[in-house]
Amino acid sequence: MPDDFERMWAELAPIGRSAGSGGYFRQPFTAAEQELRAWFDEQAAARDLRVEEDPFGNAVAWWEPGPGGLSRLLVGSHLDSVLDGGAYDGPLGVVSSFAALDRLRARGVVPTRPVGVAAFVEEEGSRFGLACLGSRLATGATTWAVARELRDRDGTAFGDVVAGGVSDLLDGVGCYVELHVEQGRDLVDRGRAIGVASRIWPHGRYRVDIAGTANHAGTTRMEDRRDPMLTYAMTALAANKQARVTGQRATFGRLETSPNSTNSVPSAVTAWLDVRAETDAHLADLVATITRQAEERAERDGTTLTVTAESVSGATEFDADLAARIAADHAEGDWPVIATQAGHDAGILSARGFPSAMLFVRNPTGVSHSPAEHAEVADCLAGVDALAETIERLAT
Structure with missing residues (x-):
């Protein structure tokens, strides 16, 4: 039986955590991040999901209960962290995605299109210096010729740690939804647990x-x-x-x-x-x-x-109709649609023509990229329900 949200979260809590600061060091292709990736594969196997990986280390676990033929829905986030970062930035979206699939299965919901849980690599740019490197390569926003020359602080080239080549991981994807802890206090100020992204600042x-x-x-x-x-x-x-x-x-x-x-x-x-x-x-x-x-x-x-x-990303305007469709008509009223000043893989996919949206989970401290980053369990579970509802709206 796959683990529920709280059990999955407890499994991840010690991985890559500093005994001194309490922060996380989950840089790409290090022991901690690879342990997280092994956990990802285990969770996929427990749910009979088919895992695909591209030559750059990006991975998707596919739930394909229907006949196929329709465009695919992708959800997920990333597993790496900034140096001495928080627990939630990235992994919350991946854990919530697996838990959301469990919610749907428990209710007997069967999607009419494939649904994938994504784990993009090097989202933070904490090792090789280019944020959202994995999604940039998967979408073609950055070429392998450029990426393979990127070097970490020890001089190791990105081309020395991955095979490289061409990615077809996103072929057939018609929509991407990323759940993320909010990196600010907008939802706190509004008194709301869940929000939907309108845009990303340049x-x-x-x-x-x-x-x-x-x-x-x-x-x-x-x-x-x-x-x-x-x-x-x-x-x-x-x-x-x-x-x-x-x-x-x-x-x-x-x-x-x-x-x-x-x-x-x-x-x-x-x-x-x-x-x-x-x-x-x-x-x-x-x-x-x-x-x-x-x-x-x-x-x-x-x-x-x-x-x-070294890198410049222009303003990202998320699909307004998609955001409105996700945000409207919930038991607690419409979810607020808010802007974010943080970059995300969803922004890269959106800029490359993939209709994309983001769900935010309230962060009571407003602090991110720090060990003080936090989200209450009740809000995390609300996020799982919100993502499950979103998947049901978009994939059935």
């Missing part, structure tokens, strides 16, 4: 390289320095100020220095800037303003600055 990741001159921290006069750390510090402050005054988002979350010595003026600083905005124009304007202020500071500091866009 999102860009930029590498900022600042070069100066290494020197002795004690013997080098302040006025004689070409210190890239000063340029970086001003750039981080500028990003914060410009995002605040425009109502957008700008974050420096990763920093590397060389030679990384306590008693040296650094020769180089590399930092990564994450920017999200309401529209594509807002995104471009914010990045341009931050870059201009950084270049002006670099000129004063005697440093050089280069900004490189």
Whole structure:
């Protein structure tokens, strides 16, 4: 008998969890993430679902009770995490998908089209630096020629850990629905457990390289320095100020220095800037303003600055008719339709022409990408029921 939601969740809880912080380290193709993938295969086998995998590590477990011939419905999410992340971002959608199929089977519901549970790989970009890498490759949004050259922090190339090639995993898919923990407080403020996505804000990741001159921290006069750390510090402050005054988002979350010595003026600083905005124009304007202020500071500091866009995803507008169909006419009233500032595989599929939708489960803390990420069991179970109802609407 397949495990119910709470039993499945308990099985996943210790996998990849840090004893110190309580956060999760489930980076792609590491022992923890591979253990999760083995669990995925076990859950599929327990339900007699057929598992397909593409050359990049994406997997789908198919429920095919009918004669076939109709377009396929895909649900699911991802199993990887950010560094020191929360338990819910990603796995909640996969666990809820299996549990939703159990709900439907228990009620005797038989879909007239195949229904698949997806687990996309490297959604977070935490190892190879490109968010939603698995779904980008599965949809053709990113080519294998580009992806295979991506490298992790240890220098391992993506092409060294997967076979690569061409994916046909999404052939015949007519719709994708992703359930996800909300990464914010919109549902908390509304007092609602379930929401439906309307759109995803544009999102860009930029590498900022600042070069100066290494020197002795004690013997080098302040006025004689070409210190890239000063340029970086001003750039981080500028990003914060410009995002605040425009109502957008700008974050420096990763920093590397060389030679990384306590008693040296650094020769180089590399930092990564994450920017999200309401529209594509807002995104471009914010990045341009931050870059201009950084270049002006670099000129004063005697440093050089280069900004490189590593990935930029435009605004995603989910299918409005599909969202309305999913959100309307429930026992507790229509589910709210809300925007999200976080990127998701559903956004990649939508941008590539697959009608897509998202369900959000309330997060009482509003915190995500952190060990404090949370969802109450009652809300998770409401999410399972919501996904089961959505599957029934779309697949029967």
